[in-house]
Amino acid sequence: MRAIDDSNRMIHLATQVISELGITADSLTDLASKLKSTFLIEVPDNTEVYLKGTTLKRIQTTFAEAARSSSDFDYDAPIKVDPTIGFLCLDASDCEAIVQRGALRKKQFESVALFNSETGTTCLYPTDYAKQFLPSQERVIYITGSFQTFQRGDASIEKSIIIRFKNILISTQALRAIRQELKNKEPDYGKFQKGGWASTKLAQLNEASTLFFSQDHNSRSELSIEKKEEIKAWFRAHWGAETGVDLIEQAINAILPDRLYPKAPPKETINTPLRSEYNGYASTTLILINEAAKHFWQATQEKNHKTQDKRIEIIRVLQSSEWGFTARLATAAATIISLKTRSQ
Incomplete structure (x- = not known):
């Protein structure tokens, strides 16, 4: 996970945060809810904010004042918020x-x-x-109330603000807490068990499968542009900005449920007992990549093959009629498997 350079920034766009941290909008919301972090939006130019409630009471500054009927101090008129207040706060919900x-x-x-x-x-x-x-002589205690938005220049016209995700901001304080939480969080692989045969990239391929498709129960036949961009950002954040475009594209193909990837190997390629060892949402392609990694890693433990020779063999096997990978997917899978020989 790469760190966001926040040395000169106090506020960040939420869209930038999920891109640079390699998480989804849902994940950001979940983390913010757990950490009780607050999101922000800027007060629109055509909007004024007022402090408004059912009961406002001035602070009693003397004993005599406190002894008088509190109704003398009821103050129900809205109070215009100081223009230096530039943001409205949103909670995780x-x-x-x-x-x-x-x-x-x-x-x-x-x-x-x-x-x-x-x-x-x-x-x-x-x-x-x-x-x-508020000045001390006008200071009030808010018994019940909230901040409400009105049309600029006319406090009689309430104004609803339309908020989209692209408008949401997050403070550096909240960002640091979220980043620390991510750092401490164990990867969620579902049933997948990371053994010595699994490279970091391969483990992350399985992690991405769980993150993006474990809750995917839709019957749609194609991946939405928005979700594809989220997955791209996740891989780029975890694998580095220098990672090739094709490697990320093929990594996405590898984790797509079979119904979303037209070139997926036939499900019959994997027998039922083997498939049951993996997550129910794991694609046939991903299972085969895992099995290939196990097979070829074991071979390197028995005999000291050169990594490059083994890579060529992986590509050849994955492209065979038995496995049915495309040339691009087989090449990417060999890179993800990243075998090391025993001597290394």
Whole structure:
């Protein structure tokens, strides 16, 4: 996993984060929910934010004032939020809805965020905002309330903001927590067991299969452009920016469910007992690549073959009529298997 260079940035686009960390939008949302991280959006230019609630009360500064009827201090009129507040805060459930639906309309927010070039972003709830921004003689305690958006210049017109994933931002503080969580997290391979025969790339191929297809129960016959781009970003983040385009393309083909890959070897190539050893969502292609890796790795343990000679043999076997790989897929699979001889 590559690190994002955040030395000079305090806020990041969520789209950039998932691309550079090699995770999906769903994964980002799940991590944010677990870590209780907050997402941000910028306040649109045509929008004003007001602090509004059912009951606002001024802080009683003297005993006599506190003794008077509290109704004298009821304050239900909305308070215009200071223009230095540049962001509205979203929680993980908001982002989950955006990922699932494509967009979310929202006009009520639990908190807003203040940006400081030295400390980054700070989320403020109604009481926090009142204490920091309202003069002491007008300061209020928010009993119940929220921040609401209105048409700029007319506080009588409520304005819903349409939020898409491309609009979502995340702070450096939250990013660091997410990155640490990813670092500490064990890869999820499902039933796959990483043995000495599995290279790092091959293990990651199985990890990608679990990440992107373990919950895929759709009957569609082709891979969506959006999902393909997510998988590409994941491989590029894990294998490096210098990884060839064709290797990543063929890696995607390798993990596609059989119904999504027209050139997949026939399912009959693998018998039922062997298939049962693998994840139910594992493609025939992926299972065959794993089996080839086991077979050829064992051969290198018995005899000291040159890696290049073994690579050529892998490609030849995978392209045979028995296995049925295309030349490009066989070549990529040999690279992913990355055999090492015993002496190495």
